[in-house]
Amino acid sequence: MxxxxxxxxxxxxxxxxxxxxxxxxIKQGEFFxxxxxxxxxxxxxxxIIAGFLxxxxxxxYIGDKDVTNIPPYKRNLGxxxxxxxxxPHLSVQDNVAYGLKNKKMSKKNVKQKVEESLALVQLExxxxxxxxxxxxxxxxxxxxxxxxxxxxxxxLLDEPLSNLDxxxxxxxxxxxxxxxxxxGITTVLVTHDQEEALSLSDRIGILGDGVLQQVGEPLEVYRxxxxxxxxxxxxxxxIFDTVLNEGTVYETAAGFKVEAQPHEQGVQPKRVRFMLRxxxxxxxxxxxxxxxxxxxxxxxxxSYIGNAIRIRTEIGGxxxxxxxxxxxxxxxxxxxxELALSWNKEDIIYLEVLDHEDN
Ligand code: ADP
Numbered sequence: 338m339x340x341x342x343x344x345x346x347x348x349x350x351x352x353x354x355x356x357x358x359x360x361x362x363i364k365q366g367e368f369f370x371x372x373x374x375x376x377x378x379x380x381x382x383x384x385i386i387a388g389f390l391x392x393x394x395x396x397x398y399i400g401d402k403d404v405t406n407i408p409p410y411k412r413n414l415g416x417x418x419x420x421x422x423x424x425p426h427l428s429v430q431d432n433v434a435y436g437l438k439n440k441k442m443s444k445k446n447v448k449q450k451v452e453e454s455l456a457l458v459q460l461e462x463x464x465x466x467x468x469x470x471x472x473x474x475x476x477x478x479x480x481x482x483x484x485x486x487x488x489x490x491x492x493l494l495d496e497p498l499s500n501l502d503x504x505x506x507x508x509x510x511x512x513x514x515x516x517x518x519x520x521g522i523t524t525v526l527v528t529h530d531q532e533e534a535l536s537l538s539d540r541i542g543i544l545g546d547g548v549l550q551q552v553g554e555p556l557e558v559y560r561x562x563x564x565x566x567x568x569x570x571x572x573x574x575x576i577f578d579t580v581l582n583e584g585t586v587y588e589t590a591a592g593f594k595v596e597a598q599p600h601e602q603g604v605q606p607k608r609v610r611f612m613l614r615x616x617x618x619x620x621x622x623x624x625x626x627x628x629x630x631x632x633x634x635x636x637x638x639x640s641y642i643g644n645a646i647r648i649r650t651e652i653g654g655x656x657x658x659x660x661x662x663x664x665x666x667x668x669x670x671x672x673x674x675e676l677a678l679s680w681n682k683e684d685i686i687y688l689e690v691l692d693h694e695d696n
Pocket of ligand 1: 350352353355372373376378691
């Protein structure tokens with residue numbers, strides 16, 4: 338098994354620079370997700386690792402080996418795609434055996450490996466079924482078994498769960514993680530689903546416009562996004578530009594004041610873009626009007642999503658999104674209702690320093 342290293346990888350499609358100088362190290366045994374909106378370059382990067390596309394500049398290593406000039410079939414990769422891609426005329430066991438027969442293994446060893454691989458995805462009793470006799474989730478488990486049977490050094494997954502319905506998708510996420518952990522194989526997952534990336538990965542790389550915007554553990558990228566792009570892509574977020582008032586207290590254009598923790602560089606910047614997650618805003622019985630980190634906001638819209646209530650509020654012409662856990666309200670807050678809100682200074686996160694000048 339191997340890790341993966343990308344050094345200065347760019348890809349120019351001629352009319353479009355799809356990847357810009359990507360530097361990335363994926364550790365051996367790591368579950369790594371490439372996350373980003375449609376068109377950001379995720380599949381392009383996965384296809385470069387796989388060898389289906391050649392980078393315009395840069396070097397790709399699998400393990401210690403520069404694989405730039407090695408064709409895909411010699412890179413010893415397992416791949417699973419969105420559309421299952423099982424051979425429709427072959428049974429489950431023959432699908433799994435396909436890559437092994439190409440390796441010229443003995444019949445006995447092939448049989449044993451197929452059994453092992455199907456046991457890994459808990460489909461031992463489905464060996465003789467045909468693909469059309471399986472559900473989407475089962476087909477995808479066969480595809481995973483087939484990819485792992487050849488004992489690849491790296492597993493590449495391109496949106497493998499996007500064709501499954503929401504409930505099955507969640508089940509398969511647990512299943513994928515279980516299988517990956519039990520085999521310990523270096524895995525790269527391409528997904529546009531932030532919850533999937535957060536719940537499955539050891540680390541996530543967020544791509545935006547061909548640039549690797551941030552690489553980090555799930556908690557890190559959610560709580561400490563590197564920039565506005567990452568903050569807005571992963572979860573919902575309130576962002577406000579502020580001017581220093583005094584100490585660590587800043588004033589927004591909407592007129593309310595926020596207190597942050599001291600800036601890590603010791604000196605408070607003059608103008609700062611802060612973020613505050615909607616679920617970190619609390620509802621108060623009564624807000625001390627005008628005090629720091631307390632506001633009164635007017636409800637514009639509220640919606641119930643089962644485990645939470647999403648409220649769009651307005652304060653001084655600025656929108657503030659609030660997510661309150663269910664069942665905080667006996668009924669949904671009505672449009673025009675005034676809410677007293679507060680938050681902790683630990684949740685006022687420095688997103689960007691806009692101006693470092695002294696007062
Ligand atoms: P993602 O997987 O993140 O949705 P892709 O890697 O497929 O994005 O594509 C990245 C960008 O490169 C997109 O803007 C896409 O339109 C462009 N692109 C993809 N393939 C080609 C191609 N063969 N020729 C020109 N542009 C391409």
